[in-house]
Amino acid sequence: xxxxxxxxxxxxxxxxxxxxxxxxxxxxxxxxxxxxxxxxxxxxxxxxxxxxxxxxxxxxxxxxxxxxxxxxxxxxxxxxxxxxxxxxxxxxxxxxxxxxxxxxxxxxxxxxxxxxxxxxxxxxxxxxxxxxxxxxxxxxxxxxxxxxxxxxxxxxxxxxxxxxxxxxxxxxxxxxxxxxx
Amino acid sequence: xxxxxxxxxxxxxxxxxxxxxxxxxxxxxxxxxxxxxxxxxxxxxxxxxxxxxxxxxxxxxxxxxxxxxxxxxxxxxxxxxxxxxxxxxxxxxxxxxxxxxxxxxxxxxxxxxxxxxxxxxxxxxxxxxxxxxxxxxxxxxxxxxxxxxxxxxxxxxxxxxxxxxxxxxxxxxxxxxxxxxxxxxxxxxxxxxxxxxxxxxxxxxxxxxxxxxxxxxxxxxxxxxxxxxxxxxxxxxxxxxxxxxxxxxxxxxxxxxxxxxxxxxxxxxxxxxxxxxxxxxxxxxxxxxxxxxxxxxxxxxxxxxxxxxxxxxxxxxxxxxxxxxxxxxxxxxxxxxxxxxxxxxxxxxxxxxxxxxxxxxxxxxxxxxxxxxxxxxxxxxxxxxxxxxxxxxxxxxxxxxxxxxxxxxxxxxxxxxxxxxxxxxxxxxxxxxxxxxxxxxxxxxxxxxxxxxxxxxxxxx
Numbered sequence: 001x002x003x004x005x006x007x008x009x010x011x012x013x014x015x016x017x018x019x020x021x022x023x024x025x026x027x028x029x030x031x032x033x034x035x036x037x038x039x040x041x042x043x044x045x046x047x048x049x050x051x052x053x054x055x056x057x058x059x060x061x062x063x064x065x066x067x068x069x070x071x072x073x074x075x076x077x078x079x080x081x082x083x084x085x086x087x088x089x090x091x092x093x094x095x096x097x098x099x100x101x102x103x104x105x106x107x108x109x110x111x112x113x114x115x116x117x118x119x120x121x122x123x124x125x126x127x128x129x130x131x132x133x134x135x136x137x138x139x140x141x142x143x144x145x146x147x148x149x150x151x152x153x154x155x156x157x158x159x160x161x162x163x164x165x166x167x168x169x170x171x172x173x174x175x176x177x178x179x180x181x
Numbered sequence: 182x183x184x185x186x187x188x189x190x191x192x193x194x195x196x197x198x199x200x201x202x203x204x205x206x207x208x209x210x211x212x213x214x215x216x217x218x219x220x221x222x223x224x225x226x227x228x229x230x231x232x233x234x235x236x237x238x239x240x241x242x243x244x245x246x247x248x249x250x251x252x253x254x255x256x257x258x259x260x261x262x263x264x265x266x267x268x269x270x271x272x273x274x275x276x277x278x279x280x281x282x283x284x285x286x287x288x289x290x291x292x293x294x295x296x297x298x299x300x301x302x303x304x305x306x307x308x309x310x311x312x313x314x315x316x317x318x319x320x321x322x323x324x325x326x327x328x329x330x331x332x333x334x335x336x337x338x339x340x341x342x343x344x345x346x347x348x349x350x351x352x353x354x355x356x357x358x359x360x361x362x363x364x365x366x367x368x369x370x371x372x373x374x375x376x377x378x379x380x381x382x383x384x385x386x387x388x389x390x391x392x393x394x395x396x397x398x399x400x401x402x403x404x405x406x407x408x409x410x411x412x413x414x415x416x417x418x419x420x421x422x423x424x425x426x427x428x429x430x431x432x433x434x435x436x437x438x439x440x441x442x443x444x445x446x447x448x449x450x451x452x453x454x455x456x457x458x459x460x461x462x463x464x465x466x467x468x469x470x471x472x473x474x475x476x477x478x479x480x481x482x483x484x485x486x487x488x489x490x491x492x493x494x495x496x497x498x499x500x501x502x503x504x505x506x507x508x509x510x511x512x513x514x515x516x517x518x519x520x521x522x523x524x525x526x527x528x529x530x531x532x533x534x535x536x537x538x539x540x541x542x543x544x545x546x547x548x549x550x551x552x553x554x555x556x557x558x559x560x561x562x563x564x565x566x567x568x569x570x571x572x573x574x575x576x577x578x579x580x581x582x583x584x585x586x587x588x589x590x591x592x593x594x595x596x597x598x599x600x601x602x603x604x605x606x607x608x609x610x611x612x613x614x615x616x617x618x619x620x621x622x623x624x625x626x627x628x629x630x631x632x633x634x635x636x637x638x639x640x641x642x
Binding site: 041109112114121142 | 206340342395420632635
């Protein structure tokens with residue numbers, strides 16, 4: 001077995017309320033940090049803006065998935081019922097497109113929904129069973145009633161002592177180093 | 182608390198009970214809901230209920246096994262009544278599922294906070310109802326092992342499905358609906374699975390919930406994408422749920438059979454679906470909140486709101502019944518006029534009058550607030566409406582098929598013991614799955630409840 005030296009992942013501060021987290025995130029952003037993340041037990045309104053995160057690409061992925069589903073669905077129906085296996089029923093047109101719409105619609109929704117969900121999971125980098133933040137014992141409460149912010153060691157402005165002192169200044173419950181074991 | 186946004190349970194905003202009883206914190210809502218899953222031992226009541234449900238599930242396996250051995254001849258279907266119980270039950274079950282999607286998607290888009298504590302188990306109800314519904318067309322084909330013929334796959338015979346047929350539309354609509362409902366439900370569960378992982382006392386629980394949560398850690402970046410995906414799914418599920426019952430109604434209305442060939446079918450089927458679905462949500466919610474002490478989360482306000490939705494959709498259904506009669510008389514089409522006469526005076530008229538009693542007359546009591554706020558009355562009402570909606574599908578399928586155009590082709594239909602056994606069996610499957618669900622997964626969305634706590638409490642500074 002190979003043994004890794006524990007590496008510093010970042011410094012994490014713990015807060016008791018969503019509002020404290022929101023104010024802390026704004027201060028961290030204003031202090032010029034770029035590589036950081038906040039952790040909350042529910043989506044906190046305004047946290048995305050407070051951290052200075054941009055728009056995400058879930059909507060675009062969903063649109064593309066929906067288009068693929070819809071165009072692919074209609075194209076496939078056309079190919080099946082007009083080209084591959086045409087059936088002349090009482091001389092009606094082979095490309096009876098209104099009759100193809102229900103399946104086209106269903107496949108549009110299916111394509112969009114699958115790409116929304118799997119796109120979201122993939123862009124979030126999940127499944128990822130292990131992450132350095134899970135090494136912190138207190139982090140178990142991040143899924144119930146505690147709010148965390150972590151400044152990562154990869155940030156150009158990161159300096160262990162300074163960053164820890166900066167986070168202490170935001171009046172958290174607790175500040176701790178996060179090791180990547 | 183900010184002045185601009187008073188809490189949603191402020192007495193001047195809503196002169197009603199809150200959607201969440203006061204005094205709850207993140208920890209109390211999470212503990213109350215998660216303890217049912219990870220701490221509370223299985224009680225005698227659970228075992229008794231589960232045993233009963235499981236017995237009925239065994240009835241289903243026997244009925245389906247016998248069907249596969251003997252063929253559809255064991256049912257009451259014949260020529261001309263080829264559809265019978267199988268299709269009645271299919272439409273009934275799929276309709277029940279629709280309330281789950283309505284609550285989780287449409288009420289979410291309309292920003293109705295009261296949906297929060299009922300959406301999770303309503304979505305579970307949707308999935309289980311779709312599972313029950315899916316069984317019927319499958320076994321009704323007579324050769325369920327050939328059902329894959331309905332899917333487009335490159336067969337060596339060089340044949341393909343007929344995409345102009347409503348029955349193929351149905352295959353796509355129901356399978357898409359099942360898939361999207363499952364996705365929606367699972368996405369909603371991800372943060373709750375992470376909560377269970379972090380709170381579970383036993384290693385095996387941590388491992389199972391940990392694997393299912395996929396390493397969810399509540400990161401702000403993740404929540405951001407998560408919310409986008411959830412909102413988009415709600416937006417997609419809304420037209421989807423309307424389309425599914427529309428396509429189900431096309432199975433009827435594309436045919437030329439009197440009583441089926443009408444343009445009012447799609448909206449009236451959708452309204453009926455929501456009507457029966459809300460009735461089923463009440464049937465489940467009332468015992469569930471009692472058994473697991475969830476009265477603080479599923480409050481009187483929820484029950485009353487659901488009763489109001491039932492009243493409204495019931496009136497739409499009544500409008501549909503009225504217009505079936507009106508259009509028949511107004512068109513003067515003698516087959517349609519005859520059908521009306523058959524409903525009122527034919528051999529199956531008792532079913533029709535029972536349907537009117539269950540679906541139109543009794544629910545008018547919901548206009549009275551005392552009835553809407555009486556839990557026992559609501560429970561009974563929900564059972565009556567479920568019965569009524571089943572009768573509606575029976576009336577549509579059987580009365581139209583027994584006597585259509587030529588008297589020489591008329592027939593009679595009566596269900597056999599196997600028809601009843603299969604139907605009772607799917608009730609067993611449904612309740613078995615519900616019993617397992619309410620102890621294996623959180624019946625109320627914890628992350629959303631914490632959000633509700635944040636909105637209603639004074640923790641904002």
